[in-house]
Amino acid sequence: MKTIDDLATEGVAGKRVFVRADLNVPLDGTEITDDGRIRAVAPTIAKLAELGAKVIVASHLGRPKGAPDPAFSLAPAATRLGELLGKDVAFATDTVGESAQAVAAGLADGQVAVLENLRFNAGETSKDDAERGAFADQLAALADLYVGDGFGAVHRQHASVYDLPKRLPHAAGDLIATEVGVLKKLTEDVRRPYVVVLGGAKVSDKLAVIDQLLEKADRILVGGGMAYTFLKAKGHEVGISLLQEDQVPACLEYLARAEKRGVEFVLPVDVLVSPEFPDLKGKTPANPTTVAADAIPADQEGLDIGPKTRELYAEMLADAGTVFWNGPMGVFEHPDYAGGTKAVAQGLLNSKAFTVVGGGDSAAAVRLLGFDENAFGHISTGGGASLEYLEGKTLPGLAALED
Numbered sequence: 037m038k039t040i041d042d043l044a045t046e047g048v049a050g051k052r053v054f055v056r057a058d059l060n061v062p063l064d065g066t067e068i069t070d071d072g073r074i075r076a077v078a079p080t081i082a083k084l085a086e087l088g089a090k091v092i093v094a095s096h097l098g099r100p101k102g103a104p105d106p107a108f109s110l111a112p113a114a115t116r117l118g119e120l121l122g123k124d125v126a127f128a129t130d131t132v133g134e135s136a137q138a139v140a141a142g143l144a145d146g147q148v149a150v151l152e153n154l155r156f157n158a159g160e161t162s163k164d165d166a167e168r169g170a171f172a173d174q175l176a177a178l179a180d181l182y183v184g185d186g187f188g189a190v191h192r193q194h195a196s197v198y199d200l201p202k203r204l205p206h207a208a209g210d211l212i213a214t215e216v217g218v219l220k221k222l223t224e225d226v227r228r229p230y231v232v233v234l235g236g237a238k239v240s241d242k243l244a245v246i247d248q249l250l251e252k253a254d255r256i257l258v259g260g261g262m263a264y265t266f267l268k269a270k271g272h273e274v275g276i277s278l279l280q281e282d283q284v285p286a287c288l289e290y291l292a293r294a295e296k297r298g299v300e301f302v303l304p305v306d307v308l309v310s311p312e313f314p315d316l317k318g319k320t321p322a323n324p325t326t327v328a329a330d331a332i333p334a335d336q337e338g339l340d341i342g343p344k345t346r347e348l349y350a351e352m353l354a355d356a357g358t359v360f361w362n363g364p365m366g367v368f369e370h371p372d373y374a375g376g377t378k379a380v381a382q383g384l385l386n387s388k389a390f391t392v393v394g395g396g397d398s399a400a401a402v403r404l405l406g407f408d409e410n411a412f413g414h415i416s417t418g419g420g421a422s423l424e425y426l427e428g429k430t431l432p433g434l435a436a437l438e439d
């Protein structure tokens with residue numbers, strides 16, 4: 037893969053450089069609750085600007101449905117990027133339309149602009165090659181060069197990630213280079229026991245990676261929204277908890293394979309439940325009840341791992357040689373459901389293991405709960421991306437940069 041330094045040697049001054057970043061940060065209204073992903077890519081953008089490039093930054097935010105939706109605007113991220121860079125950052129109110137074209141055309145050398153959310157255009161995520169390609173053509177018209185640095189999105193075969201680098205001379209940004217360097221170590225030289233902790237809410241995305249992780253990990257601890265499909269597979273009722281019903285047979289198979297391969301596959305023994313999802317804005321007390329994982333009432337939802345599970349997971353982490361953790365153990369955004377995620381973060385820190393935390397929300401959780409991010413071996417900006425990398429899959433966004 038070419039790097040920014042290679043591009044610099046060839047000369048980027050005066051060139052329009054399209055930087056595909058992952059500025060998909062958690063928001064409370066228009067307020068960014070964790071800016072980790074913006075801070076992670078800011079050095080790449082600063083470096084290109086210092087080299088005299090006209091920098092056009094693009095990203096997705098959330099999962100809008102292929103049309104503009106103000107709730108998913110990248111405007112707050114553009115403002116934050118400007119603060120971090122200590123300079124004015126222009127903002128285009130569309131992605132390839134009049135505003136984007138005018139902003140791109142008006143950039144001076146060393147100036148930075150952010151485009152509106154790529155996913156406001158159906159072409160970005162389309163499964164149809166022609167539709168994606170047409171959108172990539174429009175993006176390509178804005179720039180001379182492409183730098184891929186949105187590590188969190190490299191597992192997506194999307195127009196700006198996969199099709200665009202095929203249309204412009206391209207290089208990998210410094211964030212991608214660092215991420216790949218660290219994660220590569222986890223695929224080659226793993227200190228054992230290798231413990232993987234999985235949680236979060238993107239259940240269907242993440243269940244698929246367990247298939248491969250069963251070949252690599254010594255112990256897999258499951259929490260968060262992931263846990264309930266497994267509990268269901270074990271024959272327990274899960275009330276109104278997050279459930280991927282169609283994956284129950286796959287979960288049963290994973291459990292059987294784990295046993296056959298001698299992988300310790302650990303599920304919660306107790307959970308915190310409530311009849312309703314907590315108020316994440318006002319944070320009014322949720323007053324959850326603790327129940328055994330095989331006794332979740334029909335009208336209640338599991339929202340965090342319980343105290344016995346926290347203790348069990350801490351024990352399972354204590355002697356680890358390597359830990360990869362992706363996905364919060366509960367709805368950590370509410371203080372009543374942050375305990376499980378805190379316990380796992382503390383468990384990682386108490387172990388002597390090389391620890392990698394992957395995922396926008398997992399990294400945000402670690403910081404928002406007051407942990408020192410530097411105490412972990414590596415905090416990856418990629419959730420699904422880091423998992424799929426560890427799975428050994430070819431990631432579209434990396435493959436496109438290699439070509």
Ligand SMILES: Nc1ncnc2c1ncn2[C@@H]1O[C@H](COP(=O)(O)OP(=O)(O)OP(=O)(O)O)[C@@H](O)[C@H]1O
Binds near residue numbers: 237338394
């Ligand atoms: N039991 C649960 N029920 C519902 N949601 C949950 C549960 N446990 C955790 N969550 C939610 O999971 C979300 C994070 O999941 P996600 O899979 O997106 O994590 P991530 O991998 O760190 O991030 P990403 O993949 O976006 O980089 C949080 O917003 C949290 O509230």
Ligand SMILES: O=C(O)[C@H](O)COP(=O)(O)O
Binds near residue numbers: 098188396419421
């Ligand atoms: O949060 C993430 O994992 C990345 O930004 C990718 O987002 P996506 O899962 O909506 O594609």
